[in-house]
Amino acid sequence: MSRQGFKHQLFEQFARIGKALSNANRLELLEFLAQGERSVESLAKATKLTVANTSQHLQQLRQAGLVTTRKQGLRVYYQLAGDEVIQLLGILRNVAEGHLAEVERLVSTYLTVKDKLEPIPAQELLERARNGMVTVLDVRPEEEYSAGHVPGAINVPLAQLEKQLDRFGDGKEIVAYCRGPHCILAFEAVAKLRSHGIKARRLENGYPEWKAMGLPTEQ
């Protein structure tokens, strides 16, 4: 085959990955998978898609090499094919933030308090947590927490935060995190804690980024 042929075929392969990333539902599935492996049914529930539709999207992701599967009993568990996929999603986000005006508008509309919540970088949190200076709070659903979390983090899903406020009365600063830099759960948790006079900030990114940076995790 010709030189042109090789180049074009190569681009055609790269485009398969682009295609996989070209649908909002598939991106949402990838975000859930970035938290840890999950079954089709559980993903369907999380994304509110039908099971058949979810299955089809997942198969496309698999064909694009972004996820792998493992069958156990009746269930098929999907997981990301590697940490490069998290990097890929991160830079996709990054480019979108930098060059799509609509993203800026959305973020500033929904996350107005973004700057005020003083995000703390991952490295800094790691040191402070080691010194026992902060309480790390994971506000994702329990399912995602138990698939892996920041060492020592306690899990209080956002919905239960109000009821369990008494767990944070010791004056230590709280650092909350969730699924990623745009995940609102952490924003809302920090806002809620502060409204009760508890000192709180949020982690700059989420759990997948933490893991992809090679920082220690716990299960």
Place this chain on the structure above:
Amino acid sequence: MSRQGFKHQLFEQFARIGKALSNANRLELLEFLAQGERSVESLAKATKLTVANTSQHLQQLRQAGLVTTRKQGLRVYYQLAGDEVIQLLGILRNVAEGHLAEVERLVSTYLTVKDKLEPIPAQELLERARNGMVTVLDVRPEEEYSAGHVPGAINVPLAQLEKQLDRFGDGKEIVAYCRGPHCILAFEAVAKLRSHGIKARRLENGYPEWKAMGLPTEQ
């Protein structure tokens, strides 16, 4: 709007970028643009697409925030929106290489000598070039060379290499580069030089990656 609404709208925006990356012709356009800014007509010629078709693809890339335009006289010049876009393309390549069997097959079919051509990392080339230990050879078309190249590199497009072999008789090692890690021009140049007994290697990546790494360039 609801929490769900925000998340979904955000993913819809990210998906716009995925859509832009979902077509082989658009990816090829991006690769050309990674060499430097170019007019619609010149891109149409390079990709062998019709002008109207090229224009439409470029507009899609612009709407996805990946390229920007500048009008000068009759011509509209397109260029990448930023270095993050090169990063994005790089990691797309990376994921494809790591997880798509078809890419591996293509690369090993066409670039069989890949390992034997001993790629040299960018940092190492920079040092050796500064010490005058190597001759840097840019085998891209003159148009791309003149939009920016590695400092001190000489430009001999592949087609003219045979005729100009006498320029490389001084015993210095040659390091050839072109558009990117999979660009065959540099592979073929190294193979040709070696077949004439000239010591030659290739740069690990291409010019866009060099530039994106923040290494010095020249115009």
Place this chain on the structure above:
DNA sequence: CAACTATTCAAGTGATTACTTGAATATTAA
């Protein structure tokens, strides 16, 4: 001004996509 050129726009065609619905497959439990 008119003639020329690069780019964009608009309309049409066949192919592909996302989603739904209902059936098929494979595994486990009774």
Place this chain on the structure above:
DNA sequence: TTAATATTCAAGTAATCACTTGAATAGTTG
């Protein structure tokens, strides 16, 4: 074995996509 369950497959529909063709637009040049 049968019944139950998670997932996948297959077929159909409306929407979107890539590309072509020919016309419209906006600059430049004589």
